[in-house]
Each structure stands twice: as structure tokens, then as C-alpha cells.
Amino acid sequence: EAEISDLKIQLDKLGRELCARDETLRCAKASHKGYIAQLEQEIEDLRAKSNAENLRERENFEKFKRDYQQHVDELGDDVEKQRRELTGAFEGALQQREHEFRLKLD
Secondary structure (H helix, E strand, C coil): CHHHHHHHHHHHHHHHHHHHHHHHHHHHHHHHHHHHHHHHHHHHHHHHHHHHHHHHHHHHHHHHHHHHHHHHHHHHHHHHHHHHHHHHHHHHHHHHHHHHHHHHHC
């Protein structure tokens, strides 16, 4: 009977240890689950930040392209204007020389 009593005491002790270990395991799982959720949130925050930065960079690039194209168009217009002016001046000078040449021939 003493032996049965000792076994019951050991069984009770083992039961308490098992409950304590189960509680420790539950706490560890909960902590781990919270940590995983925190990491997932950090990843999502980084992804959102990265997407926002990419969008901002894309918008900046598109603005640069528009501004650059406008500048190129303006330069093209300036070159065309200068070409017309030079062509007009050249044609005027050519006509003047032709006129002077004809006067000399006459």
C-alpha cells in the first residue's frame, strides 16, 4: 500500500509537470504565433513602402520624360525658326546678287 501511495504521488507529480509543460508549450506557441504575425506585418509594410516608392519613382520619371520631350520640341521649334530665317536671308542675298548680275549684264 505504501508503494501504491508512492506511485500515486509520483503520478500526481508527473501530471503537474505535464500540465506545466503543456502550459509552457501553449505560451511558446502563442508567442511564436505573435512573432510570426509581427514579421508578416513588417513584410507587408515594407512591400507597401516599396510599392509607394516605385510609384513615386515612376511618376518622377514620367514627369522627367514629359519635361524633356517638351524641351526637345521647343529646341526643334527654335531650330526650324532659325532655318527659315537663314533660308530667307540666303534667298534674299541670292536674289540681290542675281539682280546685281542682271544689272551688270544689261
